[in-house]
Amino acid sequence: MTLLIINADDYGLTEATSRAILQCHKHGVLTSTSVLVPAPAFATTVGLLEGYPKLGVGVHLALVGEDPPVLTAAEVPSLVDDHGRFPISWKQFAASAAKGRINPEDVERELTAQIRAVQAEGVSLTHLDSHQHLHEWPTLWPVIQRLAAVAGVKAVRTTRSSGLGPMSILGRLAAVRAKRAGLLTTQSFAGFSHSGSLTEPELLKLIDSISSSSQSVEIGCHPGAVHDPDRARYDWSYHWAEEAAGLRSTTVSERIASAGFQLGTFGDLR
Numbered sequence: 001m002t003l004l005i006i007n008a009d010d011y012g013l014t015e016a017t018s019r020a021i022l023q024c025h026k027h028g029v030l031t032s033t034s035v036l037v038p039a040p041a042f043a044t045t046v047g048l049l050e051g052y053p054k055l056g057v058g059v060h061l062a063l064v065g066e067d068p069p070v071l072t073a074a075e076v077p078s079l080v081d082d083h084g085r086f087p088i089s090w091k092q093f094a095a096s097a098a099k100g101r102i103n104p105e106d107v108e109r110e111l112t113a114q115i116r117a118v119q120a121e122g123v124s125l126t127h128l129d130s131h132q133h134l135h136e137w138p139t140l141w142p143v144i145q146r147l148a149a150v151a152g153v154k155a156v157r158t159t160r161s162s163g164l165g166p167m168s169i170l171g172r173l174a175a176v177r178a179k180r181a182g183l184l185t186t187q188s189f190a191g192f193s194h195s196g197s198l199t200e201p202e203l204l205k206l207i208d209s210i211s212s213s214s215q216s217v218e219i220g221c222h223p224g225a226v227h228d229p230d231r232a233r234y235d236w237s238y239h240w241a242e243e244a245a246g247l248r249s250t251t252v253s254e255r256i257a258s259a260g261f262q263l264g265t266f267g268d269l270r
Contacts, residue, residue, distance in 0.1 A: 056265025196238030
């Protein structure tokens with residue numbers, strides 16, 4: 001039987017996004033979420049997770065995404081711009097790293113603070129992943145491995161799939177490293193090419209495409225609310241509400257059941 005983990009990224013992005021994620025779990029097929037600690041609504045919504053004990057919770061480690069770090073800019077100067085914020089995307093981060101401007105000690109301090117912020121709320125963590133999948137970069141992997149060991153986290157996301165794109169290649173390499181480190185991960189990842197557009201029809205296609213020979217699969221998604229003025233600052237062109245509707249669809253839940261998949265979390269990996 002295939003273990004199917006359906007994980008929503010960016011919990012804490014906005015209050016409406018966090019509540020939409022919780023509703024997709026309560027009334028749909030969502031089984032897991034990843035908390036974006038530097039995001040504006042982390043402090044006001046992290047406490048809501050206590051009411052959803054069956055929802056798997058990980059940390060969406062962030063070094064990009066235009067929000068300020070958890071630590072002060074003075075504590076992690078190599079990670080922020082002149083305004084004290086992370087770069088918007090991995091491209092800016094990569095450019096700085098290539099020039100030797102990223103201090104690995106700053107990275108470890110900041111990501112440690114993000115994990116501790118979630119654990120301080122009494123949340124038991126099932127996994128680690130990251131904003132724009134930076135945790136899979138070979139240069140950052142030693143930090144991720146140490147963080148997982150210190151935090152007692154036993155699973156990480158790896159974006160390996162059947163494709164030949166950069167993320168699939170990085171995902172496969174990360175899966176090898178995870179195995180060597182004794183960390184658990186899914187056998188495959190689905191939804192990367194659908195990021196922000198995993199509507200009900202696309203979700204159904206994705207479910208149908210999952211091989212019955214797979215032992216475990218993660219589907220990554222980004223549900224949100226129909227109306228959310230706080231989200232206007234994030235120009236991502238995502239179909240937030242449509243993704244949420246697909247995750248709450250009875251057609252989707254019936255398709256998963258008929259395919260014989262077992263819904264679960266990273267905590268169910270063996």
